[in-house]
Amino acid sequence: MTERYIGLMSGTSLDGVDAVLLSMDEQGRPRVEADSFLAFPLAIRQQVLQLQPTGPNELDRAARLGNELARLYAEVVAQLLAEQQLPPSAITAIGCHGQTIRHAPHAGYTLQIGNHALLAELTGIDVIGDFRSRDVAAGGHGAPLVPAFHQHVFASDAENRVILNIGGISNLTRLANGAAVIGFDCGPGNMLLDAWCQRHTGASFDANGSWAASGRLHVPLLQQMLDEPFFRLPPPKSTGRDLFDLAWLQAQLAQQPDIPASDVQQTLLQLTAHSIADAITRHCPDTRSVYVCGGGALNAALMQALQQQLPQQVISSTAALGLPVHQVEAAAFAWLAWRFTHRLSANLPEVTGASGLRVLGALYPR
Numbered sequence: 526m527t528e529r530y531i532g533l534m535s536g537t538s539l540d541g542v543d544a545v546l547l548s549m550d551e552q553g554r555p556r557v558e559a560d561s562f563l564a565f566p567l568a569i570r571q572q573v574l575q576l577q578p579t580g581p582n583e584l585d586r587a588a589r590l591g592n593e594l595a596r597l598y599a600e601v602v603a604q605l606l607a608e609q610q611l612p613p614s615a616i617t618a619i620g621c622h623g624q625t626i627r628h629a630p631h632a633g634y635t636l637q638i639g640n641h642a643l644l645a646e647l648t649g650i651d652v653i654g655d656f657r658s659r660d661v662a663a664g665g666h667g668a669p670l671v672p673a674f675h676q677h678v679f680a681s682d683a684e685n686r687v688i689l690n691i692g693g694i695s696n697l698t699r700l701a702n703g704a705a706v707i708g709f710d711c712g713p714g715n716m717l718l719d720a721w722c723q724r725h726t727g728a729s730f731d732a733n734g735s736w737a738a739s740g741r742l743h744v745p746l747l748q749q750m751l752d753e754p755f756f757r758l759p760p761p762k763s764t765g766r767d768l769f770d771l772a773w774l775q776a777q778l779a780q781q782p783d784i785p786a787s788d789v790q791q792t793l794l795q796l797t798a799h800s801i802a803d804a805i806t807r808h809c810p811d812t813r814s815v816y817v818c819g820g821g822a823l824n825a826a827l828m829q830a831l832q833q834q835l836p837q838q839v840i841s842s843t844a845a846l847g848l849p850v851h852q853v854e855a856a857a858f859a860w861l862a863w864r865f866t867h868r869l870s871a872n873l874p875e876v877t878g879a880s881g882l883r884v885l886g887a888l889y890p891r
């Protein structure tokens with residue numbers, strides 16, 4: 526019997542929550558039926574950012590914010606169901622990523638907040654969340670998790686592929702015939718670009734990279750930023766706001782003379798492009814086809830910079846493979862919910878570094 530799942534992804538960009546309605550047939554073939562999006566109110570974005578560093582009363586703030594997030598998640602689910610004229614009973618389960626506020630696999634934890642019990646209460650649908658903790662408990666990074674989904678939907682006998690997600694953080698998956706999947710976080714995607722743009726223009730992101738395009742590359746700053754040790758670490762590796770935040774950028778800028786704000790933006794754009802290109806050149810040198818997803822795929826200047834750094838590669842988007850760029854991660858969490866429901870493992874130990882295959886997630890029954 527075909528089952529329907531809803532995937533909810535609110536990622537490191539803090540732009541909002543993406544939702545996808547995914548059907549899974551008996552052969553385990555996924556099909557996206559619809560998607561929806563709800564932007565985060567500014568207050569929510571600020572509260573998430575304020576929880577990133579340790580601070581007073583953080584347990585209370587995190588719990589209250591978890592409730593607010595659950596209400597937003599319930600709203601986008603209601604929106605999606607109304608658009609599709611489906612009752613909650615048509616959905617087997619929601620796969621909810623939650624909002625990452627800490628990612629510390631080396632300390633043995635990663636924390637995604639969002640009150641799943643409240644989400645089950647508000648929607649009347651089974652909720653599966655906390656997908657990362659079990660992989661971390663098994664010695665893995667708990668991230669990235671989407672490479673397993675990428676393998677399921679994008680692997681091809683005809684060509685080797687890199688699937689590149691450019692969200693707040695960028696991460697890649699290499700799918701090659703007869704070889705183990707490679708997957709890891711490359712570094713900052715849109716995160717620093719968004720933060721700098723917000724600070725200097727008030728806009729939450731630099732549409733099409735046009736502000737960056739008005740600036741000039743500052744080579745010493747770029748070289749200094751590329752010296753960040755994370756870029757040289759071998760996989761498995763993952764990162765987040767815990768490392769690449771505004772404080773990191775300010776520490777970098779403090780070592781340079783005053784640089785015009787638009788030049789910094791251009792240099793940050795080049796940092797994203799160079800760090801991704803380095804990762805592909807180093808770890809996937811023979812893979813020519815690169816398919817991009819995530820919001821960064823919509824940044825024309827960034828895509829141009831990436832192509833310049835990767836002249837041998839053919840860069841297109843996952844839309845060419847049937848999944849529009851904004852659907853991929855939310856679809857992955859719907860798929861993860863399907864894996865959990867059927868008690869199928871969902872991590873790739875070769876990617877996360879876990880000691881073995883694990884069923885990922887925790888269930889909050891409706």
Ligand SMILES: Nc1ncnc2c1ncn2[C@@H]1O[C@H](COP(=O)(O)OP(=O)(O)OP(=O)(O)O)[C@@H](O)[C@H]1O
Nearest residue numbers: 536537538692693694715730732733819820823824
């Ligand atoms: N037209 C555009 N021009 C430039 N950037 C864009 C455009 N549209 C979206 N973006 C960027 O994409 C971001 C959202 O991307 P996405 O939804 O993939 O992030 P996410 O899901 O939060 O990330 P992650 O993969 O880290 O979990 C925005 O914050 C913005 O930086």
Ligand SMILES: CC(=O)N[C@H]1[C@@H]2OC[C@@H](O2)[C@@H](O)[C@@H]1O[C@H](C)C(=O)O
Nearest residue numbers: 537625628668669670671694696710
């Ligand atoms: C800890 C965490 O939330 N990591 C996210 C983040 O956003 C992109 C990148 O960093 C990736 O590692 C991961 O998300 C995707 C969905 C993943 O697990 O594959």
